[in-house]
Amino acid sequence: MGLKNKLSNVLRILSIDAIEESQSGHPGASMGMADIAEVLWRNFYKHNPTNPNWWNRDRFVLSNGHASALLYSLLHLTGYKLNIQDLKNFRKYLSKTPGHPEVYRTPGIEISTGPLGQGLASGIGMAISESILASIFNRSNYSIIDHYTWIFVGDGCLMEGISHEACSLAGTLGLGKLIVFYDKNDISIDGNVSEWFSDDTRKRFEAYNWQVLEVNGHNKKEIFEAIKLSKKNLIQPSLIMCSTVIGYGSPNKEGKSIVHGSPLGAQEVELTRSKLNWTDDPFKISSKIYQEWDFKHQGKLLENKWKDLFSQYKKKYPELSEEYIRRMSRRLPESFELSIKNFLVTVQNLPENISTRQSSQKTLEIFGAILPELLGGSADLAPSNLTLWLGSKSIFKNKSGNYIHYGVREFGMTSIANGIFHHGGFIPYTATFLVFSDYARNAIRMAALMHTHQIFVYTHDSIGLGEDGPTHQPIEHISSLRYIPNLSVWRPCDTVETVSAWYYAVKRKNGPTALILSRQNLLQFSRDISQTNNIMRGAYILREYGQKIDLIIIATGSEVELAVTVSKILFKKSYGVRVISMVSTDVFDSQNSSYKNFILPKNIIKRVSIEAGSSEYWYKYTGLDGLQIGLNNFGESASGSKLFEVFGFTVKKILKRLKKFLKD
Template sequence: MNAAAERLPSSDTALMANALRMLAVDAVQAANSGHPGMPLGMAEIAVALWDRHLRHNPRNPQWADRDRFVLSNGHGSMLLYAVLHLSGYALPLDELERFRQLHSLTPGHPEAGVTPGVETTTGPLGQGLANAVGMALAEALLAREFNRPGHRIVDHYTYAFVGDGCLMEGISHEACSLAGTLGLAKLIVLYDDNGISIDGHVQRWFADDTPSRFEAYGWNVVRDVDGHDVDAVDRAIASAREASRPTLICCKTVIGRGAPTKAGTHDVHGAPLGAAEIAAMRLALNWPHAPFVVPQPVYALWDASVRGAQDEAQWTQRFAAYRERYPREAGEFERRMSGALPSTWPDAARMLVQTAHEAGQSMATRKASQNAICALAAALPELLGGSADLTGSNLTDWPACVDVQGGEHGPTGGNYLHFGVREFGMSAVINGVALHRGYLPFGGTFLTFSDYARNALRMAALMKTRAIFVFTHDSIGLGEDGPTHQSIEHAASLRLVPGLDVWRPCDTVETAQAWVSAVQREGPSCLLLSRQSVPFCARSQAQVDAIACGGYVLRDWAPDDASGGLVCNGEAERAPRRVVLIGTGSEVALALAAVAPLAEKGIAARVVSMPATTVFDLQPPAYRDTVLPAGVPRVAVEAGVTAPWRQYVGLEGEVVGVDRFGESAPASAVYAHFNLTHEAVVDAALRAISRA
C-alpha cells in the first residue's frame, strides 16, 4: 500500500467522498470500461462544492436561478453520476449499474438532455470550460438586464471542474482569456492538478506555470490547495465567491486516491481497477459494503432535495415580489428562460421576408444578413451577437447594438460581443450561452475558419443548442485573399454533420428566410454568406413561401409560356428535352443564366434553388419528387467540391464545381479560371441530356 492509498478517516466528509469513490470504481468495473482515476482524485473536491456551496434543486433540475456545474474533464463522468444519484436527482442506482450501456442514463461522457442535472455535454477536453464561460456570461448579462435595486432574481454562480487535459487544449486559452477580460466574477474553476494524463506524468509535455498564466488573464488564483482536504477546498471556494474576477482554484490531488497500488499512476486514469485492486481498496477505505451498496446514513448526508427545494422556494418568493413590482420584466424573463419566442414573432418573421421580397435589391448576402439582423434585433431582445474580430467583414453588428465590455463589477450590459481572434472559443462560448438560456446567441467569422471552430459546431449539433453560426466569404468569390481563405470543401463538410442546418442563400429573400428558419429552430444553424454582390431573384409568393423547404423551383421549364411550351424563334413549341439545374448560393445566378442558351438549343431548363440541402432532405418524399422529378437529367452547380452533389444528380448527372484549392485574383477572374460560368452549365446540361 503506497502513501497515496493510506487508510482514510471515517468522518462524515470521508464517508461522502468514499461513497463517490466506490460507486465510480464499481460502475467502471461492471462496464469494464471508463475512467476511475479522476473520480477517485476529485471526490473531496466534489464534497466541498456540492455539499457546502452549490445551490441546486434535485427535484427541479431546470430551476432558473440554480448554480451551473460543468464537468469539463468529462471522462470522469462517474463522479458526476454518483453525485447526482446520491444528492437526490432522478438517477436511480440501477442506472449507475448500467454505466456506459445502451440507452442508459449514464453514457460514457455526460450528455445534456440525457441525464437529469447534466448541464452540458462534455468529453472533448476544454470545451466544457468554454461552455462554462458562456454560462457565466449569460448570468452576468441577464443580471444586468433584469435585476433591480432590492430585487436580485439572477444571482448564481457557474462552477467547472477541469483537468490538465482541459488546460492543455488551446480552447482553454481562448475562453479563459476572454473571461478574464470581461471580468466574469461568478465563474469559479476547480483545477484537478494531479500531474497525470493518459501517457504518464505531464511534466514531460506540460510544464506551464498555470497559476501565473491565469493571473496574466486577469483571474483571481488560489494556489496550492490540498484537494483531499474538504475544509481547505471549502475555504478556497468561499474566498472565490467574494472575488471580483473569475477564479481558478488549483487543487493538488493524487489521481486514483484510495487505490492501493495504482494511485498516483497513469494506470488508474482510463481503465478498470480490477477485482483484486477494488477488494483491497474496500479494506483501505474501511468500506465493507458490496458493490453498488450505499448505507442509508450516507444517503442522508448527501441528500440535497430538502435544502434545494427550500432554496428554490426562497427564490420563488423573491421572484413573486419582483413580478408584483415589475410585471413586464418578470414575464419577459420567464419567456426567455423558457426559450419561447415573443407573441409578435410570426408577424415580425413574415415582415422580414416580405420586406426583402418587395425591396428587390441585389447585394452581397452578408449585407442582406446584416439587414436581417437589424430587423431581428428589434423583434428579439434576446438576440446576442458577435464576431471573431471580423465585425466589419462579417457584418454581424447593427446600428442599435451595444458592445459588451469588461468592467470593475463584471461585464457591462449590451448585446454585441467582440470575441477577438478566437473562433473555437467563440463557438463553444456561444454553446454555453444557449445552454444557460435567456439569450439567442450568434457569432461570425469567415467560412474557411469554421475549421477552427469545427468541434464546437459538432457539439452544438449533438446537444441541439439553439445557436447560430454566421460564416461569410463563403467561396472562391472572395477573390484576392486566395486559397487560404477561399472555402472549397467547407459547405459540403458542414452539411455532413447530423442535426446541423446549413443555409447558403442566393439573394436577400433567401437570406431573410434563412435567418427566420434559424431563429425558429430548436437546434444549431450555419448561414454561409457571400462577400460579392448577387442578383435579386424575382419570385411569386408561393415561391417565397417554399424557400423554408430548403429547395424549391425558382424557374420552371418554360417561364415564357404558361401553356408549358417553349418559346423558340418567336413560336411556341412543345419541348422535346428537359433538364433540371440545381444551384445554391451565388451560383444560382449561373443556373438562371443558362436557361436562355439552353432554350435556344430546344432544351427546357428548370432551375431549382437549394439554399439548404439539410432542410430539403427532411421534406416529404412527394415534395422532393415534385421539385426533382425522376427521369429528368440533372446538373448541379456550386463553387465547391462536386462529390456530395451526386446525391441529387446521380452518376448520370453532371456537377459544375471546384475540386482543387483556389487562386488569388479578383472574383470574376477566379470564377472564369475554374470555368464556373453559365456556359459551363450549358455544356454540362448537354452532356447529361446526351446520357439520358
C-alpha cells in the same frame, strides 16, 4: 473511519463500483476529485434535485467529462432521479449514465462534455449569460439572477488550446461568479505530464486577470476556505489549483497513469475498499450516508426562497418579469411571426444587387429589434461578417449588452456560445469566414449533438471572395458542414432567401443552423407567394422554361444566377429547363416523398448541379449519370470575377459543358 471521510469515500466507492460493473471507465479523476466534490456539493453548490431546471440554480460543468462516474454518484446521492440501477447501467446502451455527461439524457447535467476543454469554454458561456441577464433584469433588493458557475477541469483541459481562448476572454470580462477547480494530479494517459506540460499555470491565469488559489485537493478545510475566498471576489474569475493524487485510495495504482482510463480490476477494488475501510457490498450505501448527502429538502427551500423573491419582483416589475419568463421559457415574442411576414413583403422588390452578407445585416436590423434574446458575436470580423446592427451594444462597454467581440477565437467563441444557449435566456449567433469554420469544427459538432439553438454566420463563402487567395477560399467546407448530423446548412442566393434562412434559424429549436453567405453582390430574383413559401422547404422551382423539361439544374448561392442565365439560353435552343434553388439540402431531404418527387421527378434523369465548391456531395441529387459542376482543387489569388472565369464558373464555359452533357 469517521463520517466525514465516508462522505467523500462514498463517491470513490460508487464510482469504482460503476466502472467495475461496466468494465469500462476512468476511475482516476473520480477518485482524485472526490474530496473537492464533497466540499463543493455539500456546502456551496446551490441546486434543487427535485427541479433540475430551476432558473436560478448554480451551474456545474464537468469539463474533464471522463470523470462522469463521480458526477453520477453526486447526482444519485443528492436526490436526483438517478437510482442505483442507473449507476449499475453505467456506459450501457441508452442508459441515463453514458460514458461522458450528455445533456438531456441525465437529470442534473447542464451540458455535454467529452472533448477536453470544451466544458470549460461552455461553462464560461454560462457565466457570461448569468452576468448579462443579471445586468438586464436585477433591480435594487431584487437579485433574481444570482448564481455561480462551477467547473471541474483536468490537466488535459488546460493543455487544449481552447482553454486559452476561453479563459483569456473570461478574465477580460471579469466574471467573478465563475469558479474553476483544477485537478492538478500531473498525470495523463501517456504518464507524468511534467515532461510535456511545464507551464506555470498560476502565472498564466494571473496574466488572464484570474484570481488563483492553491490548495491540497485532499484537505477539506483548505478547499472550503479557498471556495469562500473565491466567492468574495466578484471582479475576477477564480482558479483553485487542487494538488491531488489520481486514483486516490488505490494501494497499487494511485498516482499512476494506468488508473486514468482503465477499471481497477476486482483484486485492486478489494484492496482499495480495505484501505478506505469500506465494508459494505458493491452499490450498498447506508441510510446514514444517504441522509447526510440528501439535498432535496435544502434544494426546495432554496428555490422557494427565490420564488418568494420573484413573486415580489413580479408585482413591482410586471413587464420585466414577463420578459424574463418568456426568454427563459424559450418563447418567441408574439409579434415575431407577423413582423417577419411583413418584412418579407417589403424585401420582395429590393432593386439593389447586394451580397447575402449585406442581406443578412438588413435582416438583423429587423430581427434584432424584435428579439432581445439575440446575442451576437464575431471572431474579430464584425465589419466583414456584417453581424453588427444599429442596436448592437458591446458587453465590454455595457454589461447588459447584446454583442460580444470574441477576438480571434473561433473555437472558443463557438463553444462559449453553446454554453450561453444551454444556460438559458439567449439565442446566440456567432460569425467568422466560412474557411475558418475549420477552427471551430468540434464545437459545431457538439452544438449539433446537443441540439443547441445557435446560429452560425459564415461569410466569404467561395473563391468569389477574391484576392486573399486559397488559404481564405473555402472549397470543401460547405459539403463537410452538410455531413454533420442535425446541423442545418443554408446557402441563400439573394435577400429573400437570406431572410427566410434567418427566419428558419430563429424558429428552429432542436439544433444549430449555418448561414453560408457571399462577399460579392448577387442578383435579386422576383418570386410569387408560392415560391417564397417553398423556400422554407429547402428547395423549390425558381424558374422553369418550356412545357417539357429536358434538364434540371440545381444551384445554390451565387451560382443560382449562373443557372438561370444558362437556362434562358438553352431554352432559346429548344431545351426545356427547370432551375432549382436548393438553399438547404437537409431541409429538402426532410420533406415528404411527394414534394421531393415534384421538385426532382424521377423520370428526368438529365440533372446538373452548380456550386462553387466540392462537387462530390451532389451525386445524391444528380445521380451517377448526372453532371456536377464544382471545384475540387484549391483556389488562387485574384479577383473573384477572374477566379470564376479561370475555374469554369462562367455562362460560356458552363454552356459548353452542358451542350456536351445533353448530347451524351
